[in-house]
Structures are given as structure tokens and as C-alpha cells.
Amino acid sequence: MKNITPRDISWLSFNARVLQEANDASVPLRERIRFLGIFSNNQDEFFRVRVATLKRMIQLGGKRANMHLEEKPQQILDEIQTIVLEQQSEFNRIWDGILQELKKEKIFFVDDTHLTKDQKIFVKKFFEEQVRSNIIPLMIESLPQLPYLREKSIYLGVVMHKKDSAYDHKYSLIEVPSKSVGRFVLLPSPGGEQRIILLEDVIRFNLPYIFSYFGYDHFSAHVFKVTKDAEVDIDNDVTTTFIQKILHGLKNRRKGKPVRFVYDKEMDAGLLEYLMKRLNLSRKDNIIPGGRIHNFRHFMDFPDVFKSKSTRRQPFAHPALLHSLRVTDVITERDIMLHFPYHSFDSVIDLLREAAIDPEVTTIKITAYRLASNSKVVNALINAVRNGKEVIVMLELRARFDEEANLEWKEVLEEEGVKVLIGIPNIKIHAKLCLIKKRSGKKIIQYGFVSTGNLNEKTAKVYGDHCLLTSNRNIMADINRIFRFIENSKTGINHLKACKTLMVCPTSMRKQLLQLINAEIKNARAKKTAAITAKLNSLSDVSLINKLYEAATAGVTINLVVRGIYCAQAEQKKLKNRMHAVSIVDEYLEHARVLIFHNNGNEKVYISSADWMIRNLDHRVEAAALITDEDIKQELKDIIHIQLRDNVKARILDNELSNNYVPSTGKKKVRSQIETYNYLYNKIPKQG
Template sequence: MKPIQNIPRDISWLSFNERVLQEASDPTVPLAERIKFLAIHSSNLEEFFRVRVAALKRMVLLKGKKANFYFEQQPEAILERIQTIVLRQQSEFNSIWQGIVDQMSAQQVYLKDALSLSARQKTFVRNYFDQEVASSVIPLLIEDLPALPYLRDKSLYLGVVMHKKLDPMDHKLALIEIPSDIHGRFLRLPSKASETHIILLEDVIRFNLPFIFSFFDYDQFEAYIFNVTKDAEFDIDNDLSSTLVQKIKKGLKNRRKGKAVRFGYDKQMHSGLLQFLIKNLHLSQKDNIIPGEKIHNFRDFTELPGLLPFKSTRNQPPFTHPDVFGKRRVTDVVLKKDILLSLPYHSYVTVIDLLREAAMDPDVETIELTAYRLASNSKIINALINAVRNGKQVTVMIELRARFNEQANLEWKERLEEEGVKTLIGIPDKKVHAKLCVIKKRVHNKLISYGFIATGNLNEKTAKIYGDFYLLTSNQAIMSDISKIFRYLASAELKDESILLKCKHLIIAPTNMREHFITCIDQEIEAAKAGKKSGITLKLNSLSDDVLIQKLYEAAYAGVPVRMIVRSICSANTHFKKFKKNMFAISIVDEYLEHARVFIFHHGGKHATYISSADWMVRNLQHRLEVAVKIQNPTLKKRLRDILEIQLSDNVKARILDSSLENKYIHSSEKQKEVRSQMEIYHYLKEQADKALVRPVEPDDQSRTIES
């Protein structure tokens, strides 16, 4: 079978962000949630430009030269498509936002600007600026400076044009950074009891421009919002005299100097100011210069719903997993049977309790754990510090190169080391993305292990909104493999990969994960060709690895039903005429972020089932340490199949993924029941929990066995 051309990953990603925009435009979504989806779309796009567009621009510059990243075909053409799509989405975004503003007004919620304040509000804004904001505002007269000052890529700026009413030609240009990181982006204004009036911080500053620039003899002020997005990638150089920590710190400083990759501005901006900024930012017409409305940096709008009188009522409270409900210790249950937590439906407290118990258990000797993105006030870290204080040996592999978490993870490293935790900081040229924990305790003079493998970060904040799975287990074969991984991470500088090859029960990238799943797909192809039942069901965040995609094409062409649930990037051309009847892909964007990775192969009716931290992308399979674990317990395997079947039957929030990138919804017919999968999964798990709590729980010895 000849190779089939895939959808470029970056174009597919923009299609995903379009699905986020669809949620913001959906009138059935609560208004507060629609605002959040606009904020998510904006934040996603900012990161996309900082990382992917920046990478594509460097590919163009480095064409024909050696580079340390995977080259896309025709990066120039992809950049042109990106610009076209982004401008179209920007127009849709503006239209959606205006509709939301109108709906807020209908509910007596008003966003005020500097020109629409009442006399009482003017006094309030003037006093607020004097007492709270003035000391944080540093105006710069940019025409008088030898070069444009450093502009931060997460900041919002006001470009100010000052002139005199009687002499318009006498003007000056100034720049003010909006200090929203200090004061927040929104201020609630005094108003009638039945109304809510809110002003943005930039409008507070706009109103006060005559006072800010009172030293000058100008009486006319124009002010326009703009922001700059910069290349956020930094290279880890090969200087052997520097430690990884030093290189990360250097990289963070160099990130400040990143080239501008996007310039967003108020389309009404004064032409002289606009040309001045474009010239001094060294931008050209080939760069992403994007005109917009008055408001920018919508990622801050996650704060706005907190000020609104109407709230979202969609969240269902998480509930305790039935296996640990009412039990004194999570540890006692895990030592007897495997537990599969399904977040955010099950409570994350179970994971925290497992570590808290280990910290206090006098029989526990060691705790080893990987950390990628931690919560800002991490209860996980608190439990580990308490463990050290109680005499345990604690090792944490903290990935310093987790993008945009580098600074936070450096700070966590220092804190952990101060408390006596042994910290590991990764592998040369590879990120540690696996989510692992192994706890060892001595019972009757025998050392036994227990812990967990997860699909998502050890982060109690995101655990409330990310859909993930945690396998809590004391399966000694699995724990033995996790221990080997930690021995590898703690090995000498060059790392001895032969240690990983000794792992028999975990599937590990980069050593054998891609090859293992190719073998699994080949088995399904052989079954289909022999006229036997076959099938592949995948749940992923992203699918862009060409080797595995081509193998999935081969499977579908051979008659294997390939069904996929892909949240974000899906580069597979699922509607290719030779096999489209056997390949089906959907994406679900709803209240919770679908983050889990699950791979199910029919395997002659045995349903080989895996959960993993890894997407099927080149970066996960070749440039990260990732782990997949085969689920052994028949009950847990069925639960995972049931959950994926519910998602595949979604006809409310599921969109079809195909080469048209139209994101068409799958709608129920008149005779069909509406299935909104996230709600159905909640009810499915809750019903299981309720049933389990009214019958005796039997120990599950099957979780102790390992399939060959």
C-alpha cells in the first residue's frame, strides 16, 4: 500500500481550536462557560504561535541545515495557511464576543469603557487609579529611546498618541504596559443594585491618561491596545561545563529575547503608531500581523465569570471511588486489588491520601515519583516533604524542561532539596513525561511495593477538569518495572538504556512503544485477513506519528474497524476512499478536557487494553520517556471499553474528524436518545459506585496476575 498524505499537524491543531470556538458560540452552553471557552481559545492560540509557528519560521530559515527538531514538509505553505485560518477565526471570535456582550447587556451586565462612565464611576476610577494602580504604571516615551524597550510576550500594552487640539502635528508616542498581573484585568464599578458594571484595567488607565502625562502640555489622547507573541523555544546547548539547571536558567533568560512571531493590534490604531511599532519590532508582511478589536489577551477572561451574577451550573461534584469509600486507609485496599480512578468523576483525594498515608506509615521505607506539571500549592509535594520529615527516603524525578513550567519546576527542585528530597532532573535530549509512583514498605520482614501509573499530571487543580485515568496497584511485576525506570533515571550521566530493556510488563518509549503497537496492529490485520473478528479503538490527545498512521491506514484497508477519539491534532486522513468505511474518528470538546490515552485491540476477543501518558506523536515516541501499562483486571478492562463506547456514541458534543476539517457535529435523530458522553460517563460511574456500596466487596485476586 502506497503512503497516503496526512493532514499537516498544525492545520489539524487549528481545526481543534475551531472546536473550542464552537463551544463559545453554542447558545446551549452557559454564558459564563462560553466566556471561558473564548479565553481557552485565545490562550491556546498564544501558545501555538509561541511554539509551533515559531518552529515553522525557524524551519524556513534552517532549510537544508542541520536542526534538532522534526521538519515539516513545505513550512512556508503551512505558514500561509495558518495566517488565512487565523484571520478567519479571529473574525468568528469577534462576532461571538459581540453576541456574548449583547447577552450580558440583556441580563444587565455591562462592560464600561473610559467614555461611558457615570460621574460617580469617574470619581471611583480616578481614586482607584491613584490609590492602587498609579505606582505600577511606567509610561515610556518611545520616540525618544534609542530602541524599542523589551516587550514581554504575555503582557498587554497601550500605545498612546498625544497631541494638541490646536496643533495636531505636534504629537508624541508613548507606551504603557498594563499591570494586570498585579491588579487583575477587571474592576467592578459602583452601579445600581440590579446591574453589574465592569471596567477593564486598560480602560482605567485610558481614563487617567491626562493625569499620567500631566507634565506635558497635551490635551488630546488616543490609546490603542496591542500585544506581541514571541518565539518561546530555547535550545539546550552542548556546553559540557554547564549543568542542566544552568542551561535551563540561561534558556529562560534567552526566551526574553525571542523573535516576535505575532503582532495583534486594535484595527483602529493610529497609522503613525502602527508603522512605528511594526518597524521597531522588525516585522514584515510575511509575519503574522493580525488586526483585531479593542480588547486583546482574552486568556485573562477566565477571571471574568467570577464577577458575573450568573454562574455555570454544569459541574458535577466528584465522588469517592467505591473501593475506598468508607475505608480507613487507601493503602489497605490497593494492597488487595487494583483500583482504576477515572478523573474528574472520581475524587483525586484518593491519590493524595495514598501519599499521605505512605508519609506517616512507619513501615514505608521509600517513595519514588515523577513530576511534570504540579499545582502551585501542591498537596502532592506537601505529602512528600512530610515523608522525608518522617524518615522516609524520597526521590522525585522533576522534569525541568516541561514547557512554560520551567521556572516553577526549578523552584520546586530547590524546595524539595532544601527539605532533603533527592531530586532527579531528567535525561539528556529527552523529557520524562511518564506519570509514575512506587512506594516500598516492609511487611513481616518482606519488602513489597505499590503505587500508581497515570495518564495525566500529578496536579490536584487540573484533576478537577481533566479527564484522566490512574491505575493504583500493588502488582509486583509492574512495580518492579517502575523501580527499574527509577534506577535508570538515577543512573550515570549517559543513562544505561539496557535497564529499560529489562522491563517486561510496561511498554516504554523510546525503547519499544512504537514497535509494540505496530505489532498489535499487525495482529489485527492478520485476524481481518483470516476472516476473524478484529478491531482497534484508540483514545488520544494527538495523533500525528506518520509510521503509526500509515499502519492504521493499512489496518483499515485490510478490513479492521479502526475507531478513534482524538481531542486535538488528528493528522490521519480518515476519509480516504480506499478505507473510509473502516476508519471513524471523532473529537469531543465539552466541559472537561479529554486528556486520557487508551489503546484497545480486539486480540481474539481478549481485548488487549492499555492506558498511557503517551500520544502517538514523534515527540512522545522518540524524544520522551513514556510508559503504557496493560490492564489485566477483566472488570477494569470492561470499564474502559464501556467508557470509550459511551464516547463513541456521543451525539451532542462529538465532531467528525475528516479531511474537510469542517468539524461537523454528530447529531441524534428523532428516534435516538441524546448522548452527551461526559454526563453519561458520570452517571455510569456513579451508578456503579452506588451498586458497589450496597453489596459486600470481594477481594479481586485477578489483579495479581500478569498476562503473557
Template sequence: MSKKKIPFLNRELSWLYFNERVLQEAADETVPLIERIKFLSIFSSNLEEFYRVRVATLSRLANLNDKAKALLGFNPKKVLNEIKNIVVKHERRFETLFQDILISELAQNKIFILNDTQLNVARGEFVRNHFRDKILSNLVPIMIDPAKPFPELKDRRLYFFVRLIKKGSRKNEKYALVELPYSLPRFLVLPETNGLKFIILAEDIIKYCLEDIFYVFNYDSIEAFSIQVTRDAELDIDKNVSDKFIEELKASLDKRKKGKPMRLLYDTQMPFDMLSVLVSKLKIEAEGLIPGNRYHRFGDFIAFPNVGSKELEYPPAVPIKVQGLHRRESIFSRVAEKDYLVNLPYQSYDYIILFLREAAIDPKVTEINITLYRLAENSKVINALINAVKNGKKVNCIVELKARFDEEANIHWTNRLMEEGVNVNYGLNGYKVHSKICLVKRMERGRAVYYANLATGNFNEKTARIYCDHSIFTAKKEITRDLVKLFKALNNKTVAKDFKHLIVSPLDSRNKIYDLINREIKLAKAGKPAYMILKVNSLADEGIVQKLYEASNAGVKIRLIVRGICCLVPGVAGFSENITVISIVDKFLEHARVFIFGNAGGEEMYLSSADLMSRNFEHRVEVGFPILDEEVKQEIRDIIDFQLQDNVKARDINRLNNNKYHKNRLNRKVRAQVQTYNYLKNKHQ
């Protein structure tokens, strides 16, 4: 098959179709009302990051010559135009959902979001007093001088573009910018009246009290409209890891705040002449001009207060215990006997913390090795590692400083760990360390015995409450021997290859995955049953897509579960007739990577930190690992089967990219996340 001719959906457009699935959750009437608002928030935050990173990259590529575009395989300018068309359509859907549907449903529940024009005298006085006591001192308006450069608008900050008007004299018009500080709470709950609940946003409070800001000027009326600029967030860093790396990274983070404007979100009620002033001053491209709604930085709505009944949110799920692991019994003694699986977030992340705490205090433990990518704000993982050092253990941490948008937090943790005596390796030259692995060395009867935790998700107790991941405890030598070799290389700031059981990027992964696919192709060509089930967040690597098409043409049955980007196009004659793809978007974020291969009846299963993207094969240190315990393998297989059967939250990925909900022949509704929770509850409790 020619690489140019294979069906391959542009990854940026595929990502937008994924974000549309998030928008579908906000539109789903079976989802509790406050949760629907949160899905709007997630949609908005996703889109913001998309512009900061992906659109920023495309914008740089847009000026390539025709020869370079041919090598790239697509025209960046054309894709940017397609992105704008899709985004504008999504923003209209977003606005309709919020203004016409969700606000109406809030009202049905006696909850009202008031704006600056809807305050009666009593609530107006309450708001004005709050403004003067809590907000006014935080606001510093910037008056616009036509003879001076336009002020630099900060990335993702909310602003009001203000015009002061004096009747009969256009020359005396004045313009100003008012920034809404991050430190201000976004929502204010107003006093309840007759069982009615009222909420007002900070920007409406400011609009209501504009005269308290501009009282020194002689004007007849004020106009104020919200705007938000999203800037290029890609980092320009020297790739050489040296003693100056942290300082270089800090400087690059400062640059990010001043990157090229990628998107201007503006209130559609803004007069055209005011908008024209902004566009000319910001020098923003046409495709970056996005008509928005009254409220920007909608990501803050993830914290929208529920002042109504508990039924407006998903009920909190009580974490399920892991059968066989007990708080008052050594985890090491249990793992020495068999492997244990923790299915997050259905089961508690405390087991991983207990594993690290036990390692920190166990007199027989001499060394801990761990890779850290994204960490919680108040990390219990970090505290356990520091306590291990205080108890005389050798602790080696590989902290990935270049984890996008977590760089500042990881710099903080790196400094803290180093101050406490932890051996910190903060990256490899040219590679991100994205693996999620921990190895504990324990002296038993005079010899070293190793215990490991390997996972599909980060050592982050906060995200573990909302991300679906698998985390495994094992002492199997097949795994731990490879981990000893891997950590030895990482601690020496190198990468290794030729592992016997692990699938490790950047040197081994592609060939090993190809080998596993080739085995199924060989079986199919021999007339034997052959199949694959692959679950990932993203499928965007052209080589893998081409290999899956080859397998499909050989007769291998391929079922894919892809939450986000999917550049493979299923159901195309001559390419993907034996491939089906579903995407599940639900209460929890599906984050696990699971690879299952038929292997002529001896089914093999791997978990991994890696998606099927070029960066995961070539530019990151990733670890895939086989599931060797039959009971653990069966549990994961059962969960995957629930997902393949899902006919409530699964969408079909197809050539039309219409995100139709998946239907099957089952006579009952199967919602995989609910099914998984009930299954684990029955099995473990």
C-alpha cells in the same frame, strides 16, 4: 504505500482546526454564558502558546533551501501563510462572538462591560479614584525617542501605544508606551445601580485616566490603542545535564522573554500611520501582523467575575467516591486485594494524596519513587513527599525541569525538595520524563512488597479538577516488577528496555505498538474480526498513521477519539475507509490515552502517558501499562463506549476539516461527560 503519497494533514493546520472546536463551545447557546466567555479565554490562550512555540519553529524553518524543504515534506512559508488566513478568520469569529453576541447576552442578564467612553459622572469618579489609589503608581510610561532604539516589548504583556497630538503641528507629535503590569487585577466591579451590574477592565480605566499620566506635556488630544506582542518561546539549552543545568535553564527562560516577535495583535481602530510606526520599529513579518479586538491577552477572561446568577456557570459537580476505598482504612490493604481505578475529575484526586500520605507515615514503607512533570502551585503531593523524608523514608523524585512553561515552577520545587533531603534527579540527557508513575516499597513479613499508582495525567491536584484522566492503584507483580526495573534505570539517569508488560519510550514503545497493530492486521487477513479503539490527545506520528492505513486496508475496523491534532485523514479510498475519527470538546478537557485491541475476542487494553506523536516515541520517557483487572477494564470500556456514542459534544474529523457535530442512529442525546458522571455515581454510590 509511499510515505510521500499518504494522506497526511499538516499538524499546525490540524491544531488550528482543534482550536476552532474550542471556539465552537463559545458559540454553543446551550453552554452557560460565563462558561462561553471562558472558552473564548481558552481559545485565546491556546493561540498564544501556538504562536510562541509552533509558529516560532516554522519561522526558523522558513529560510531553508528547496532541498531541505523537500526533506521536511512541506513549505514552511506556505504553511505560515495558511496559518495567518485561518487565524484571521478565527479572530473575526472571536470578535463577533464577544462583541455582538456575548456582550449582548450579558446585557440581557443585567451585566454590562463598560469602556472608557461609557462612564457617567458617578462611575467616572469611582474609576478615577480607583486609578489614583491602586493603579497610577504602578505605571511608568516610556516616551519614544526617534533617535534611540525602540523599547523592547515584553512577551505577552499588554501595552498602550499612545500618541500625544498638538493641533497644527505634526512635528510636535509625541509617542509613548504604557505597560499594563501583570500584578494589576484585570477586572473592576463597579457599584451596582438599580439591579444593574457593571464591570470595567483595567485598560479602560487607564484610557479614561490618561491625562493623569501625561499632564506634564502640552497637547490637545491623546490617542491610545492596545497592543500585545507574542515572542518566540522555544528554549536554546545545552542538552548536557550537569550541575549547571538549572542555571542554564534559568538563562534560557530569560532569553524566552526577549525572543523574536512572532505576532503583533493590535486594535483595529488604530490609525494606519500609527500602526506603520509600530511595524517598522518591531520589524515584524507580515504573517505575524494580526488584527485583533479592543481587548488582548484574553486568557485573563478565564477569571471573568460572575456577578449574576449561578445559572450562568456550570454547577459544581460533587466528586464521586471510589467504592471500596475509605479515608479511615489503609489503601495498601485494599490495593493488596485488587486494583482500583480513579476517574478524574469525576472522582476525587484526594485518593492519590491519601495514598502518598499513607506511604509517608506507614512504618512499613521504606521507599517512594515518583516522576513529576507539572505540579500544582500549592502542591499537596510535594508536602506528602517531604513528610515522608522527615519520617525516615527514602524518597526519589524525577522532576522534569523542561516541562514547557512550567520550568520556573519546577525549578522552585526541585530546590525545595532538595533542601528537605529528597533525592532529586532533574532529567535525563536528551529526553523529557513525561511518565506519570509512582512506586512504593513496603516491607511485609520480611520481604519487599510494591504498590503503584500509574496514570494518564500528572500528579497535579489543580488540573485533576478539569482534566479527564484515569489513575490506577495496583500491587500486581506484573506491573510492579517492571516499575522496579524502570525506576532503577531512571535513578541512574539512564533509560531501559525489554519490559515484559509495560510499554516504555523511548526504546520500546514504537515496536510494541506496531506489534499490537500487526496482530490485528494478521487477524483481519485471516478473515477474523479485528478492531482497534484508540483515544489520544494528538495523532501526528507519520509511522503510526501509515501503520493505521495499512491496518484499514487489511480490513481492521478502527475507531479513533482524538481531541487535538489529527494528521490522519479518515475516509480516503485506498487508505482509511475503515477508520472513523471523532473529537470531544466539552466542560472538562479530555486528556486520557486509552488503547484497545480486539485480540480475537480476548480484548486487551492499555492506558498511557503518551500520545501518538514522534516526540512521545523518541524523545520522552513514557509509560503505557496494561489493565489486568477485569472490573477496572470494564469500567474504562463503558466510559469509552459513552464517548463513541456522543452526539452532543463530539465532532467528526474528516477530509473537509469542517468540525461538523457527530450524528448517529441513537434516538436519544448522549453527552459523554454527563453520561460518565451519572454512570459512576450510580455504580459507586
């Protein structure tokens, strides 16, 4: 495919932007550490899913491994290995710099070899009381098969021998129980200082005590982790229930083949060779030497040991909801657009709670993809059932890495009497929809919402999303049609095809997007103003990219804000400099999708749950809502234009994937997330 950047290489470029944030000295130190954690977690998932998929493609010899078929998977894998090693080197450099910055704040990492007398006593006691019962050392040489290694855990590879005999040695593995104990242990520290030891170093210090039975007097231990193929295969056995298929897929995930081995480069050479042999890894695999510390994803939850308080701005109520007793009363009169994380997610919770206790409400239908661990959404739905409402929840069991949590939620909801729908074979339900029905006299009133983000009050504090609260009859009619399809997918596809106001996947959205772009091309060729502005998480669909190329060649001005994967190559002579793309990586995760078509001056503005990827457009149920309220249209346009002016956190998406910042020389500095916060906050009426 000419003029298309491979999606996996583009994704690595996105993660490099996350690493840039960790390297930015203007970012608060606690946030720089958090970005290192995000980078590490992102990379883990990339190997679990994308690298695993590429390896499958090679094994299948060109046959379709799933919906994505790369032309040269081995070439891409080789390029990934080179880029990942470069990024690991940059990661280590940044972490070394952050350690120096921590020292300036009198925050010190201490390892097992640099403990004071009091700290040694503390570490021994902490191990005995908190750690010992959570570890089981495995003497791996005596085992016929290497034990199952947990995918998200880190392990200490231990070598023990006697000082007078280097040949008499044993190997052992210890899983570091970060989940049950926590990764960071705060040590007794001199006044004004904070000293931290990692859990693996607590275990290292206690190795002579753990292995005292064997009589060895010399120990070395180094951390490693294994990343496995995390793709869930759903078999097509018609005699197996969908739940059983999901559970079977999850069990297979646990047995997934290793796709990456990351280890402390100081690890004993003999142990390293032994582990690689037992894991069936070769030097051609992703064998990545690193520093002493692994699983930096835990650093997203770094302890709050900083003297300065967090500068994160607090969400606030939408001005239209400030003085109203009920959210319901407002949205049955007018549309409301909530912009997270600037607006509070509490308004969504309040809407569901009101419906749960309203005697006139008869039905609540809602889609759920990723829920918070202590979900207030679920609590509201359970209360609704207890109050005699019919509650139907479409719970997508295949939300990647949330499958087990969603299976647990299914059980909780069903025990309370909620009707739980669990998905449709071969199609994920990714649309974010809610439908509430109430009787008022002889009338049926319907209201609810269409959102770009998940019903998750935790992520709503850090994810940038839009949620349209509405009682618009046309929108609610289409939401009804979507739920009819979900409830009866075998015979209900015509319900999706009948949607008139919402653009819906997998039936109509692709076709309608092409029509909207074609209309702009037609206007450009007629010498009229023509423009497309799109904000997306990812742009990788080849047919839409080529259509954008065609539009830019015809003279349509195209502005794109794409956070993650961006496979287009805008720097082509034929595009007449008409196609521009930036990516914004900042304190909040830009998660919203917004589409603006000039439409000969009568602009069409949509919010959408769908990215421009094959998986979204052809293999998921998605929904995009046309915004009809002129004030909300203007608000969305204003926010997007603020982002297009960003010259602090915006990077240019060029063909070289260089991630250069948008230049701010001679211009007022615009950091879009702060400007957006101020823009929305200033809409609140000032008292007095």
C-alpha cells in the same frame, strides 16, 4: 506525504472546535466566555511554539529545526495566516453576541468614555490606590532601543498631542499590570446591575493625569500584544550544568523574535508603523488586526457576576475507597482505577499522605511534570522526608511554560531534603509514575500508580484522565526499572529495555504498537474479527498512521477518539469505510490515552501517558500499562464506548476539517461527559 494533514493545520481545526463551544447557545454563558479565553490562550501558545518553529525551518533552508521537519513550511505559514484571520473574525462575532447576552443578564462592560460621575470618582481613586505604583510609562521615541516587551502582557500604545497642533505629538508605551492588579474592575452599579471596566480602560481614563507634566490635551490609546518565539534552545556545552542550560534557554526565550503582532485595528496609523519598524516586522509577518480587547486568556478567570450558580458536577470518591480508613490497605489487595475529574483527586493525595506517616514506608519515588501552584503533592512529599523517608522526585525542568515554576519547586524540595532528579539531556520524562516501598516484617511491599495525567490537583478537576492505583508485582518491577534508568541514564538504558509488562518509550512502545496492529491485520486477513479502538490527544506519527491505513485496508475496524491534532485522512476508498474518528470538546478537557486491541477476542486494554507523536514515542520516557483486572477493563471499555456514541459534543474528523457534529437525528442524545459521570456515580452503593 500523501494522505496526511499537516499537523499545524489540524491543530487550528482543533482550536476551531474550542471556538464552537464558545458559540454554542446551549453552553452556560460563563463557560462560553471561558472557552473564548481557552481559544485565545491556545492560539498564543501555537504562535509561540509552532509558528516559531516553522519560521526557523525556513531560515534553516530545509535543515532539521527539531524533530519535526515539514516539507513546505512557507506554504503552511501562508495557510495558517489565512485560517487565523478567519478565526479572529469569527471570534469577534461570537464576542459581540456574548456581549448582548451579558446585557440580558444586566452585566455591562463600560469603557473610559461612558462612566457616571460616581464611577469616575471610583476609577480615579482605584487608579491612585491600586494601579499607579504598578505602571511605568515609557517615552519610546527618546529611547535608542525599544524596551523588552513581555510576551504574556498587553500594552497600551499611547499617542498624545495638542488639539491646535496635530504635528506636535509623542508616543508612549504602558504595560497593563494585569498580573498584579487583575484585569477586571467591578464598578459601582445601579441596583440589580453589574458594570465592569477593564484595567486598560482605567489607565486610559487617567492618561491626562499620568502625562500632565507634558501639557498635552488630547490622548488616544490602543491595546497591542507581541507573541515571541518560545522554543528553548539547550546548548551542548559540556562545562555547563543542566540547570544553567535551562536558565540560559529561558533568558533566550525572553529575547525571542516576534512571531505575531496583534493590535486594535483603530490604532493610530503612525504609531502602528513606528512599532512595526522598531520590532523589525513587515506586512509578511503575522500582523493581525483585532478589536479593542486583547489577551482574552484572562477571560478564563472572568469574575463570578452571574446570578445563576455553576452547574459543574462535583467529583466523588471511588466506591472501593468510600468506607476504607486507608487507600493503601485497598490497593495492596486489589487494583483501583480512578477516573478524573469524576473521581476525586483526594485519593492520590491521601495515598501519599499515608505513605508520609506510615512507619513501615521507607521510600517514595515519583515523577512530576506539571504541579499545582500550591501543591498538596509537594506538601505530602516534604512531610515524608521529615518523617525519615527517602523521597526521590523526578522533576522535569523542560515541561514547556512550567520551566520556571519547576526550578522553584526544585529549590523548595531540595531545601527539605528531597532528592530531586532534573531530567536527561535530549529526553523528557513524561511518564506519570509513583513507587512506594514499605517493610512489613521480613517482606518488602511495593505499590503506587501509573497515570495518564499530571500530579496536579487543580487540573484534575477539569482534565479527563485515568490513574491506576496498583500493587501488581509485574507493574511495580517495571516502574523500578524506569526509575533505575532515570537515576542513572548514562548506563541504564538496559533497564528500560528490560521492562516486560509496561510498554515504555523510547525503547519498546513503538515496536509493540506495530506488533499489536499487525496482529489485528493478520486476523482480519484470516477473516476473523479484528478491531482497534484508540483514545488519544494527538495522532501525527506518520508510520503509525500508515500502519492504521494498512489495517483498515485489510478490514480491521478502527475507531478513534482524538481531541487535538489528527493528521490521518480516513475518507479514502481503499480503507473500505473501516476507519472512523471523532473529537470531543466539552466542559472537561479530554486528556486520557486508552488503547483497546481486539486480539482475537482476548482484548488487550492499555492506559498510556503517550500520544502517537514522534516526540512522545522517540524522544520521551513514557509508560503504558496493560490492564489485567477484568472489572477495570470493562469499565474502561464502557467509558470509551460511551464516548463513541456521543452525538452532542462529538465532531467528525473528516478530510476537510469541517468539524461537523455527529448527527443525532432520530437517536437518543448522548453527551458523553454527563453519561460517564452518571455511569461512574451509579457504581456507588446506594444506602437503604
